[in-house]
Amino acid sequence: MTVDGNLCCIGTMNLDIRSLELHKELMAWFYDPTLAEQHDRIFEEDLKHCDEILLENIDALTPLQVFRDSACETRVQPPLGTYATHGDEIDSPAVRKSAPEA
Numbered sequence: 001m002t003v004d005g006n007l008c009c010i011g012t013m014n015l016d017i018r019s020l021e022l023h024k025e026l027m028a029w030f031y032d033p034t035l036a037e038q039h040d041r042i043f044e045e046d047l048k049h050c051d052e053i054l055l056e057n058i059d060a061l062t063p064l065q066v067f068r069d070s071a072c073e074t075r076v077q078p079p080l081g082t083y084a085t086h087g088d089e090i091d092s093p094a095v096r097k098s099a100p101e102a
Contacts, residue, residue: 002043008036 002008011027019025030036061069 002036002040005036005040006033007031008039010039 007029009027009029011025013019013025013027014023
């Protein structure tokens with residue numbers, strides 16, 4: 001993503017409690033007009049190889065295709081307040097608030 005031709009961010013980060021506390025996500029911000037311009041050019045080139053998905057395309061999916069697509073999206077995730085990927089217990093106000101008392 002590029003902002004005002006001067007700033008670009010590369011990576012991924014969802015702004016929800018699971019992503020901020022449990023997952024290891026990274027987004028790097030660069031204040032560099034040259035890099036932002038290069039990033040824009042790459043993005044515009046990538047768009048040439050994309051297909052626009054319209055509501056009509058989604059409405060035309062068969063029940064089997066909808067099931068297949070939803071099954072591909074499903075991921076098994078631990079309940080909030082359990083251990084992180086490296087075995088470190090998460091200790092944050094949000095987790096303590098939502099976790100049952102021991």
